Structures are given as C-alpha cells and as structure tokens.
Amino acid sequence: MNSFSGLGPSSGFLQSTAWRAALALAVVFVMLAITGWTAVRGTKEDANPLATARTAWQHATFLGRPLPDPQGPPATLRSFFAKLSRGEKQQLTARYPLVVGNMGGAPVKLRYRANRMAIDDARRIQKGRMHDQRLTPAGRQEAGQLMHRLSSMMAPGRQILAFDPAGGGRAAEVFGNLPAAHRVSVVVPGVDVNLSTFERTARANTAPVGMARALYGAEREARPSARTAVIAWADYTSPPGIGVEAATGQLAAAGAVRLRDLVNALPSSDVVSLFCHSYGSVVCGVAARELPSNVKDIAVAGSPGMRAENRSRLGTQARVWAMRDSDDWIQDIPNLEVGGLGHGADPVDPSFGSRILSADGAEGHAGYFAPGTRSLRNFALVGVGATGTVDCASDDPQCRTELV
Numbered sequence: 001m002n003s004f005s006g007l008g009p010s011s012g013f014l015q016s017t018a019w020r021a022a023l024a025l026a027v028v029f030v031m032l033a034i035t036g037w038t039a040v041r042g043t044k045e046d047a048n049p050l051a052t053a054r055t056a057w058q059h060a061t062f063l064g065r066p067l068p069d070p071q072g073p074p075a076t077l078r079s080f081f082a083k084l085s086r087g088e089k090q091q092l093t094a095r096y097p098l099v100v101g102n103m104g105g106a107p108v109k110l111r112y113r114a115n116r117m118a119i120d121d122a123r124r125i126q127k128g129r130m131h132d133q134r135l136t137p138a139g140r141q142e143a144g145q146l147m148h149r150l151s152s153m154m155a156p157g158r159q160i161l162a163f164d165p166a167g168g169g170r171a172a173e174v175f176g177n178l179p180a181a182h183r184v185s186v187v188v189p190g191v192d193v194n195l196s197t198f199e200r201t202a203r204a205n206t207a208p209v210g211m212a213r214a215l216y217g218a219e220r221e222a223r224p225s226a227r228t229a230v231i232a233w234a235d236y237t238s239p240p241g242i243g244v245e246a247a248t249g250q251l252a253a254a255g256a257v258r259l260r261d262l263v264n265a266l267p268s269s270d271v272v273s274l275f276c277h278s279y280g281s282v283v284c285g286v287a288a289r290e291l292p293s294n295v296k297d298i299a300v301a302g303s304p305g306m307r308a309e310n311r312s313r314l315g316t317q318a319r320v321w322a323m324r325d326s327d328d329w330i331q332d333i334p335n336l337e338v339g340g341l342g343h344g345a346d347p348v349d350p351s352f353g354s355r356i357l358s359a360d361g362a363e364g365h366a367g368y369f370a371p372g373t374r375s376l377r378n379f380a381l382v383g384v385g386a387t388g389t390v391d392c393a394s395d396d397p398q399c400r401t402e403l404v
Contacts, residue, residue, distance in 0.1 A: 047166065049098060049165060049166065050102060050164050050165075051166075053096055053099045054070050054099055057099045062088075062092060068080050070099050071104075072105075073105070074104045074105035074264060074265040076105065077103060077104065077105025077106060081105070081107055089107070093113060093117070097114040097115070097118040099114075100114035101114035101115035101117075101118050101160070101162065101163055102115075102162050102163070102164060104261055104262070104264065104265025108161070108174075108178050108179050111160075111162075112159050112160060112161070115160040115161070115162070115163040116154060116160065118163050118165075119150050119163055120154060122150055122163075123147055123154070125165075126143045126146045126147035126150060127143075127147050129143035129147075130144045130147060146195060149196055149198070152199065158173065159173060159174040159175070159178070160173050161174050165195070167237070168194030168195060168196070168237075168240075169194050169195030169196075169198075170194070170195070170234060170235045170236065170237065171195060171198050171234055171235065172231055172234060173198075173208075173209055174229055174230070174232075175212055175213055175216035175229065175230045175231075175232070176216055176230060177227070177229060178231075178266070178268070179268070180227055180268075181228055181270070182226070182227040182228070182270045183226060183227070183270060183271045183272075183273070183383065183385060184228070184266055184270070184271070184273070185212075185219065185228065185272075185273045185274075185275060185383040186231045186233050186262070186272065186273070186274050187211045187212045187230065187231065187277070188233055188259065188274060188276040188277065188283055188284055189207075189208045189232075189234055189238065189277055189278070189280050190278025190280045190302075191239045191241055191242060191246050191278060191279045192239070192241045193207075193208060193238045198234050203366070205366075205367075205369045205371070206366035206367070206369075208232040208233070208234045209232050210369065211232065211275075211277070212230045212231065212232030213230075213232075214369045214370070215275065215369060215376065215380060215383065216229075216230040217371070218371070218376050218380035219380045219383045219384050222377065222380040222383075222384050222386060223384040223385075226384045228383065228384060230383070233259070233262060235262065236255030236258045236259065237251055237254065237255070238255070238279060238280075239251055244341075247342060248340055248341060249282060249286060249307050249340070249343065252279065252282040252285075252286045252307070253286055255283040256284075256286040256287035257287075259274075259283060259287045260287050260291060263295060264292060270294065271294060271385065272292075272294050272295045272296065273295070273296060273297040273298075273299065273382055274295060274297070274298045275299050275301070275379055275382075275383070276298065276303070277300075277301050277302055277366075278301075278302045278303070278330065278365065279304065281301070281302075281303035281304070281305075281306055281347070282303075282304065282305065282306060282343050284298050284306065285305070285306025285307045285314060285343075286307055288306075288308075288314040288315060288316040288318070289315035289316060291318070293317065297318055297319045297321065297382050297383075297387075298314075298316065298318050298320050298321070299320075299323075299357070299379060299382050300320075300321070300322050300347050300354075301322075301323050301359065301368040301375065301379075302325075302328050302365050302366075302368065303324070303330070303346070303347045304335075304342075304343045305335050305337070305342065305343025305344040305346065305347070306343065306345075306347055307337065307343050307344050308345065309345050310345060310351065310352050310353050312353065319382075320347070320353070320354045321378075321382060321390075322352070322354035322355070322356055323348065323358065323362075323378065323393065325359040325360075325364070325367065325368070327363065327364060328362075328364060328365045348393075355392070355398065355400075356392060356393040356394055357375070357378040357390055357391065357393060357399075358374045358375070358393045359373070359378075360373065360374040360375070360391070361375060361376075362374075362375040362376075387400065388400050
C-alpha cells in the first residue's frame with residue numbers, strides 16, 4: 001500500500017519520475033562541473049555548420065539553375081566549376097565557404113580561399129566566447145586557445161584543403177603545389193587529433209602539420225626535382241586518446257570512407273602514397289581494399305594493427321611498408337582481435353608480409369617524423385619513388401624490390 005495515499009494510484013509513478021528527473025539533473029550538474037561548462041547556455045550556435053551549409057546549398061539555385069550535389073562525384077563537380085567564370089566562382093565561394101572548402105572536385109585554390117573565409121568566421125565566434133561570462137574561466141581559456149590556433153591557420157601561405165569546425169574540428173593542409181604534383185603523400189595521424197592538436201609549437205613533428213611539413217622537406221631533400229605535395233590529413237574523427245574507441249574499428253571505418261573520398265578527389269591521377277601513424281594505420285588498413293590503383297604505397301609506423309591477418313588480406317596491390325622503433329610503447333599492445341576489440345596482426349611481424357623499414361633515430365611512439373631520423377628519410381624515399389634505396393630493418397631481399 002502506498003504510504004502517500006492522498007496522492008492516488010499514480011503517486012508511485014510520480015515519485016519515480018521525480019526522482020529520475022532529480023537524478024538526471026544532478027548528473028548534468030556534475031558533468032558541467034567536471035568539464036567547466038564550456039558550452040554556452042541558451043545560445044543559438046550551430047552544432048554542425050557544415051551540414052547546415054550543405055542543406056542550404058542543396059535548396060538554392062545559382063544562375064537560375066539548381067546547384068549540384070556538394071558530395072557528388074568529383075568529376076561532376078569539376079565539370080560544374082569549369083563552366084563558371086572567375087567572378088561566379090568567387091560569388092559562390094563567398095556565399096558558401098564551408099561547402100566549397102570541403103568539396104571534392106572544386107578547384108584546389110578555390111578551396112584554399114573558401115576555407116580561409118570559413119576559418120575567419122570560426123575565429124570570430126571563438127573570439128566572442130573568450131569574453132562570454134556565461135562560460136567558466138576554463139571555458140573562456142579553451143576558446144582563446146582555439147581562437148589562436150585558428151589565427152595560425154590563416155597565416156599567409158597556408159593551404160587549408162579541408163576545414164570543419166563541428167565538435168573538436170577536422171582539417172587538412174597541403175604542402176607543395178597539389179594541382180601540379182606528380183606524387184602526392186598523405187599523412188594519416190592517430191588518436192586525439194582535432195583542431196586544437198592539428199599543430200603544436202613544442203614537439204611540432206608529433207602533430208599532423210609538423211609531420212607533413214617534415215615529410216615534405218625530406219622529400220625535397222631526397223629528390224629536389226620531384227614534383228611532390230604532402231597533405232596533413234586530419235579530416236576524420238579520431239579516437240579521443242587511448243580508450244575503448246581506440247581499441248575498436250568503428251571510427252577507423254568512418255575514417256576510411258573519408259580517406260577514399262580524399263584520394264578519389266585529388267586533382268592529379270599520378271602516384272599517391274599513404275603514411276599512416278598509430279591509429280591512422282588502422283584507418284589505412286580498413287581503406288586499403290577500396291583505394292584506387294594510383295595508391296602505390298602504404299607505409300605504417302607505430303601500428304597497433306591494420307585489422308587484417310596479413311598483407312594479402314588487406315586486398316591491395318600497393319606495396320605495404322612498416323616500421324617501429326625499439327622504445328615505442330605500442331609494441332606492448334596485444335596484436336589480436338576479439339569481439340571487435342583490437343586491430344589484429346602486427347605489421348612488423350615478418351609473417352605479416354610487410355617490407356620492414358629501419359626506424360633508427362626515432363624515439364618513442366611519436367618520433368617517426370623527426371628530422372634527421374632514418375624513419376623520416378625512409379618515408380621520404382618511399383614518397384618520391386626511390387624505394388630501391390630505402391634502409392631496411394633486416395636483410396630481407398624483398399624489402400627493396402620494385403615488385404609488389
């Protein structure tokens with residue numbers, strides 16, 4: 001019998017509901033206290049501005065005609081832009097900078113210009129958040145740090161190929177002349193990569209921008225006459241640190257789709273090489289089977305596995321290279337896959353079938369792109385096609401052979 005009989009037969013439900021609501025509010029307040037309440041209460045900020053902009057694009061007309069699907073085939077989009085005048089391209093870019101800046105098939109230099117506009121818009125938002133008293137001091141400080149990162153991305157000469165401010169944010173940057181490149185290298189980073197960690201001042205070569213910049217310099221040194229470009233590709237949602245998401249393939253599968261889209265949309269159909277670090281090697285492993293034939297090399301460093309039992313199970317005709325330095329903690333991760341957890345066999349195990357490269361000079365899990373290391377030089381030699389001169393980690397005669 002209900003001890004609050006005056007409340008009637010539904011009182012138990014009401015009490016239960018009230019307690020659930022109170023408990024839910026308590027959890028919310030605890031979470032806000034832990035995170036610093038970095039979100040602004042009661043504002044109308046768009047949580048996914050790129051999706052909103054694409055929806056607006058799809059419902060708009062230009063020059064009296066519907067606009068093409070912004071995520072359609074790159075060839076279709078190239079044809080669309082080829083028919084526009086310079087002024088028309090600029091007008092469309094000014095109206096939809098986020099859409100154009102992330103559009104495979106749009107002219108590369110137009111994407112750079114569009115993303116500069118989009119980054120400037122995002123920077124203004126973060127600048128306003130720096131002084132928003134509805135944020136905690138920690139929230140305002142976080143906004144300030146992101147604002148300065150965005151300001152850095154707008155420095156003269158920077159070529160931002162992709163930019164998405166939603167969530168932690170995603171980006172890609174080009175080093176070199178991408179439209180004229182005969183060989184394109186793509187750096188695919190691992191966990192905990194977002195706009196805030198896209199580049200670093202200290203230990204710069206451990207962040208995607210520093211990795212790509214170092215690789216581009218090493219490629220230029222290895223073969224000055226080569227027409228190369230390197231992309232720092234942090235345009236996928238990576239796991240936030242070492243945890244359950246880093247031990248599963250869900251984010252890698254989504255990233256693999258985006259990686260294939262990037263390669264398919266490159267303005268050049270010449271040779272592409274992938275350089276995949278840590279969890280990035282999981283992305284490359286999942287993507288390998290569906291990559292176009294111009295991807296000739298997939299090189300991994302500090303890999304926890306590529307979600308394949310061996311090289312042949314990757315389903316690619318590309319050469320597969322692997323390296324790991326002796327003090328990389330990733331070697332302590334069990335190389336298995338059970339119930340979706342783990343990423344399978346170790347790519348540097350001889351039984352996997354990779355060509356094992358020397359990583360001499362690299363230190364720790366994030367040191368493979370440090371200038372002066374043999375690991376970086378080996379990557380550069382692969383990137384420029386000088387694979388017959390790489391330094392192998394063993395006497396395996398298959399390491400340097402040109403045959404796949």
